[in-house]
Amino acid sequence: MDASSTPRIVYRHRLFTRLWHWLNALAVLILIPSGLMIFNAHPRLYWGHFGANFDHAWLELPRFPGWVTIPSYYSLSGARHWHLFFALVLGFGLLAYMIASLVNRHFQRDLRIRGRELRPRALWNDFKAHLALRFHDPEAPAAYNIFQKLSYAFVIFVLIPLLIVSGLALSPGMWPWLADLFGGRQSARSVHFIAMAGMTLFLVVHLALVILAGPFNEVRAMVTGWWRVPEDEA
Secondary structure, rough: OOOOOOOOEEEEEOHHHHHHHHHHHHHHHHHHOOOOOOOOOOOEEEOOOOOOOOOOOOOOOOOOOOOHHOOOOOOHHHHHHHHHHHHHHHHHHHHHHHHHHOOHHHHHHHHHHHHHHHOHHHHHHHHHHHOOOOEEEEEOOOOOOHHHHHHHHHHHHHHHHHHHHHHHHHOOOOOOHHHHHHHHHHHHHHHHHHHHHHHHHHHHHHHHHHHHHHHHHHHHHHHOOOEEEOHHHH
């Protein structure tokens, strides 16, 4: 066989990154629908410390149907049990991932954002490459592109911590000053919902890009760590 036709395989994801990815995916896929069931108990959002039926709500939605909630039937207590357990999984999983990524230099090696990547021309070229369904640098195909780095950094360092802290602020047994950080428990609830919507949007875009990039190759890489460079980028 011609060496030029031999598929190029690179080691892209370390073990702890893969473990956290799937654990985090499970947690988020339980937290979002169980959170929607909790939201169904009072599908109105407010700013400030207080909010009830006759107060002005900045957002009011119809109750979510059972096919997108956990449980599928109305059960506030059941949803809270699911939600609180997997919130612990999300929080301690993030802590372990951050420690491991500092030790094995995953953050510095793979997620470090360099100034030259943020230049307008570089961003524009990467954007055009995405439109052409080219998601990897031919010179370093295993490296994350700038949009991956920005989105992953936002999720890891902003979105998930915001979900955790705003969720803690909603608990009556936690420190009162946590709710005060958001301007009240109702504000914390609104921030929690907005962050959840942001996480949902990230999941939808992430899954769409995985499908466009080749789902078998991408999922195999996140299971085994080994990724096959597409032929047009090898």
